[in-house]
Amino acid sequence: MTIRIAAVQAEPVWLDLAATTAKTIQIIEEAAAGGAELVAFPETWLPGYPIFLWAYPVPEQMPFIARYHANSPKVDGPEVAAISEAARRNAVTVVLGLSEKDHGSLYMSQAIIGPDGSLLQHRRKLKPTHAERTLFGEGDGSGLSVVDTTLGKLGALNCWEHLQPLVKFTMYAQHEQIHVAAWPCFGIFAEHPSLGSEASMAVSRTYALESGAFVIVSTQIISDEGARTFLVDGAPSQIIDGGGGFARIYGPEGALRASSLDPTVESIVYSDIELADIDLAKSFADPVGHYSRPDVFAFSVDRSKRSPATLGEVETTSATELPSEILAVDGSL
Template sequence: MEKTIRVAAVQAEPVWLDAEGTTKKTIDLIGQAAAEGAELVAFPETWIPGYPVFLWSYPVYQQMEFVARYHANSITVDGDQLRRIREAARENQISVVLGFSEKDGGSLYMAQAIIGADGEIVLHRRKLKPTHAERTLFGESDGSGIKVVETAIGRVGALNCFEHVQPLTKYAMYAQNEQIHVAGWPCLGIMGNVPALSPESIIAASQTYALEGSAFVLMATQIMSDDGALKFPDADGGPTPIYTGGGGFARIFGPHSGLISQPMEPTEEGLVYADLDLSQIALAKNTVDPAGHYARADVTRLIFDDRPQKPVIKPEEFDLQEFEDLRNEDDGIETASVFA
C-alpha cells in the first residue's frame, strides 16, 4: 500500500458577484483544508465570483446590469486575487485547484488553475466550450487545456461542469493516465428540476468519470442560500426564478467508482475529505482501461489536437510549412498577402 494522500472538495457559497469577498473566503477554506491535513483542495466551477445564475434566469435585455458587474468582478491570471491565493497555497503547503471567471482583455473565460504547494501555477486552462446560455458571456478555449499534469502528489487534471458529458474530451484525459481528477460544478440548486441538470444526473456523470478513467474524482460544488438567491432578483425583488434550494453535493469517488467521502447536507457549507491510495488505480484498470488494454484502436481512435490556437499569430510564431500548406490548398483563406 502506497502512502495515502488526503484531499478535500469544497461545498460552499461564493460571495456572489464579489471577487474580493470570494477571494478572502477562498483563502479561509484553503487554511481549513490544510489544518485537516489535506494536500489538495478542489474548488467549484467559476467559484470566483460565483456562477452567473442570471444567464438562465432572465432575457438578455434584463441581464446587462449583471453582465457589467460580472465583468468587473472577474479576475486575471496575473492579478492580485490570484496572487494572494497562490501565496495561501504556498504558506499552507497545499495544492489548490481553483475555478474562476477569467478576464482577458474584453473577454471572459471559464478558467481553472492547478496551483502547486509551492504557489506556482502548474496548469491554467479554460473550458473548451461553454454550455448553452454560457456562450453569451464566455469565450471558448482550445485543446491545450485538455491536459493532465505531473505534481508532487500524482497526475492531476481538471474539467468544468458539462465537459464531463463530452465523451471525446474525457477520453483525451483518460489517455494521459490521470490519477486525481477535479470535477468543478456550479450550484446544483438551480434548475434542479430539469432532469439533465439535476443533482442526480450530475453526481452520476462525476461517478462515471471515476469508473471510466479509473481515477479518484473530487466533485466540488457551489451552494446557494435563500439570501444568495436574492442576489439575482426578479422584477418584484424576489429570488431568481430558477432557484430550487441548496445545491451542495460535494463528493469524492474512488477509481472503482465507489463513494469514499462523507456527504454533507445540500445546504451545509464546508469541505468533504478522503484519503487516497493511488495503488488502487492499477487494480481498477486491470478490470477496465478504456484508453489502455480495453481499447480497440483498430476500430475506433481519437484525433486529439492539443496545440494552442490564437487569433493573431506573429511571424516568429508562425509555422512556415503550415502556411505553405494553407496556400497550396487554395480554399479561399486570404493569408498570403500578410506573410508575403
C-alpha cells in the first residue's frame, strides 16, 4: 500500500495564534489537495518558536512572554478544534506542534489528530532544551508512545529529543513505522556546530537508520519581515540569519527520499512510501529485534502520567451528621 506523507516548511504568523491557526488550515487543505494522507508541522508551530528566549536578557523578555502566553493554545481549545475539523474535512492525519497552555504553564507539545478529527495522542517534550527551560515545563513518560493509526505505527518527537538515546530507544521498542521529527527554525544560530541544520539533519537521518522507520522532518522558516518581530535596539536580533527551512523525508534505510529546494521558501515536501520497505531495512539491523541483546542490557521506562497533586473527593457533611455534643438541645447549631 502506497502512502503519501508531507513535511511542512513554512513560517508561522509570529506570536499570532488566530492568524497561524488560519494558515495551518490552509496548509492542510493544500497538502490534502496534493494527495497527502499525513501532514507534519514543526515544533511549537502555534504560535511560532520563541526566538526571544535566545535574543534578549531575561528582564527584557517579559513583554514577549506575556504575548506568547496569550497566544498559546489549549489542547481542548477552539484553535485545535478548528484544526481537527480541517483534518476531518480533508480526511488527513495531522501531527501538530504547539506551545500548549495549561493554566499558568506552557509546554512544548505535539498533537496527533486522526483523519476523523479525533485526538489520537497529546504529548509534551520530555526536557526542553537550554533557554527553553525558562519558559516551558517538562513532559512525562506518558508522552513516549507510538500510536496505531490507519497509516501504520506513528510517533513524534521534538527537536533535541532526537539527541537523547534512551528517549529514541523507547520509541524504537514500540516498532514505530512513521516518525515525525519536528524542528524549529534553523535561521537562528545557523553557524553554531550543534544548533545548525547540518547536525540536526544528521540526527534525523540517524533516527531513520536506527529505527528502520520513515522520518518526516518539518521545520519553520523566518523571513526578513518575520525577523522584525524580534527587534533588539531597533534592529533584528543578530542571532537571526533568515531562511532556515530544511524540510525533508528519510527512508528506513537512511536514504533521502524528498527535500525542499530552497531554505527561504515555504513549501510542502511530499513522498510516496511503502511500509514494506521497513522489512528490508530491518533485515540488516533491527535494534529492538534480531540485532538486540536483552540478555546483556536491561532497560525500563516509567510511562505513568504525572500530576503535581492527588486530590481526594470533596465530602460534605450535613448538620444532622455532626456529633450530638455540638448540637443545641433544639437541634440547631
